[in-house]
Structure formats: C-alpha cells, structure tokens
Amino acid sequence: MSSTTKPKIAISACLLGENVRFNGGHKQSLLCSQTLADYFDFVPLCPEVAIGLGIPREPIRLVGDPAHPQAVGTVHRELNVTQPLDDYGQQMASEHTDLCGYIFMQKSPSCGLERVKVYRDNGTPVDGGGRGIYAQAFCARHPNLPVEEDGRLNDPVLRENFLTRVFVYADWQQLLAEGLTRHRLLAFHSRYKYLLMAHSPAHYKSLGHLLGSMTKETHLELAACYFSDLMTGLSQCATRGTHTNVLQHISGYLKQVISADDKQEMQTVIGQYRQGIVPLVVPLTLLKHHFRQHPDRYIAQQAYLQPHPENLSLRNAI
Ligand code: SF4
Numbered sequence: 001m002s003s004t005t006k007p008k009i010a011i012s013a014c015l016l017g018e019n020v021r022f023n024g025g026h027k028q029s030l031l032c033s034q035t036l037a038d039y040f041d042f043v044p045l046c047p048e049v050a051i052g053l054g055i056p057r058e059p060i061r062l063v064g065d066p067a068h069p070q071a072v073g074t075v076h077r078e079l080n081v082t083q084p085l086d087d088y089g090q091q092m093a094s095e096h097t098d099l100c101g102y103i104f105m106q107k108s109p110s111c112g113l114e115r116v117k118v119y120r121d122n123g124t125p126v127d128g129g130g131r132g133i134y135a136q137a138f139c140a141r142h143p144n145l146p147v148e149e150d151g152r153l154n155d156p157v158l159r160e161n162f163l164t165r166v167f168v169y170a171d172w173q174q175l176l177a178e179g180l181t182r183h184r185l186l187a188f189h190s191r192y193k194y195l196l197m198a199h200s201p202a203h204y205k206s207l208g209h210l211l212g213s214m215t216k217e218t219h220l221e222l223a224a225c226y227f228s229d230l231m232t233g234l235s236q237c238a239t240r241g242t243h244t245n246v247l248q249h250i251s252g253y254l255k256q257v258i259s260a261d262d263k264q265e266m267q268t269v270i271g272q273y274r275q276g277i278v279p280l281v282v283p284l285t286l287l288k289h290h291f292r293q294h295p296d297r298y299i300a301q302q303a304y305l306q307p308h309p310e311n312l313s314l315r316n317a318i
Helices: 030-038 082-095 133-141 156-178 182-199 201-212 219-234 240-254 260-274 281-293
Strands: 008-012 041-045 060-063 070-073 101-104 147-149
Touching (some): 070 082, 082 133, 101 133, 156 182, 182 201, 240 281
Parallel strands (some): 008 041, 008 101
Antiparallel strands (some): 060 070
C-alpha cells in the first residue's frame, strides 16, 4: 500500500449515519465516521436496501436452525429474504476484492457477525444465536479478511487488534500486486516477526518452520497457507505478558550500546507496563528514543514498533 493510499474498509451503511434502517434511522458510529474516516476509505453497504426491502420496511428476524437460519418478516412470516441476502453477500464479495476489512453492525439479522438472535418456532430465542445471512455469505468468501462488529471496537484491545490486521492485510495486498517472490515473502515475514510473536507465540514458531521448508518451487503454494495462518495468529489479542516478552527481545538489541542506567530505566518501564501502571506506548516510546540514537537495521524494519498510523493513538489505551 503506497503512503498516499488509504486502506479500503467496507462498513454497514447505517454506521456511517445513512438513514437506511428499517425505521428510517441510522446507527452512526462516531469512531467510524469521524476518527477512522481520516485513515480509511469506507465503502458503505446496506444489504436490506440493496435487495429492495425499502425504507422504512418491516423488520426481519432469524428463525430456525442457528447454523442455517432463515431471515423472515417479523409480521409476515411468508416474507423470506434468506436467498436474496445470501446472493447479495456473494455478489459483494466477488465485486469488492480490494477491501482490507469490514465493520459490521452488531445484532442485525443481515449484518451481525456473532450472537444475532435466532428464534425457535415457539418464538423463544436459541442460546448463543447465529450470524446474519449477508455477513455469513460475504465472510465465507473472504475467510482471511479482518472483520469486526462496531460495538466491539469500543474495546481498545479489540480495536487495536482489528486495525492492526487491516494494515497487515493491506500490506499483503501490496505484496501480491508487486509480485510474490520467495525473497519478498521472506522479507514480509521478517517485518512481522515481532508483531506475530506478540499475538501468538505458537504461530510465530509454526510459520517460521513453514517458511524454513520453502523452496523456489514451493513458495507460491506456501504463500496462501502462510497468509491464512498469519491472519489467524494475528486475530488472537496480544496480552501484557506477550507484549512484555517482545519488548524484552527488542530491548536486547540495545544492551551493548546504552548505559547501565538507561538499561535499568528500560527494565523499570517495561515492568510498569506489565503491571498495568503505564500503557504500551510508554515503553515503546522509550525504545524508539534509544533506537533513534543507536539505529539497528533489523529493528528499524519491524512492523511491531508502529503497525498503524501513530496519530490513531491506538497504543495509548492498551
Ligand atoms: Fe442495512 Fe445492515 Fe444497517 Fe441493517 S444493519 S440498516 S441491513 S447496513
């Protein structure tokens, strides 16, 4: 992704303030429509309007088997829009191949990702719920695409995790556009090593082995598997413990070049982060300060130090 191109994120149109809900209203998210709009190009989509349900409209709900629910009218049960919503999800998935993420409206029988209410024939909801019909059809065709519900983005850890994955996804799309070579794949993995270590030490190990077994002949086959596993690993949220481990590894590159007092200060700050006294941005700022004075080529290329624009301040709250 060039520095001037913003990653494209699809979003439930009602979250951008469009009056597309069944009652003619919206569910504007200030995070999306204000804070994030400077950093991403949003593609607003409303499947219920797109399939011709109109505004205002009779609300729909999910009924039946939570693994394969039907979307039917809440008043007129004979109104069944399961197939049109599924078809539209497939159509959007095949048309929008340049997306780097999708933010869905929670609880919607069309757009909801998790725990959407699914009703039994007797009108009582099934435990655990299901996924909206459109979201299911879309996500099945883009299994590695970072997706999240707007409500969950209020959690700073989930927000940082989702947006990190969006930027990694954009970087991978850029790599594919430039042409995937063995050398570029290894360089990509090298950049993301510490980030992956923070999210999933197990994936960090297994993907290292996977690429270790790569030859000139097999790199194209391995790449798809590599990226899928990378995105699975990154979808796990890093913890204070795993971040601390990575901070210790990175600070190890300074041990020959900074003074004993500076090393002590670094350890104190990393310890304070681990105990929840200061946010992640504090030890990272100190590390970056020392690396500015003592540059290290390997550390300078690590995405971990700044996986998303600094002004989003995503690491001030985790
Ligand atoms: Fe449209 Fe989805 Fe928003 Fe419902 S949740 S109004 S279907 S965009």
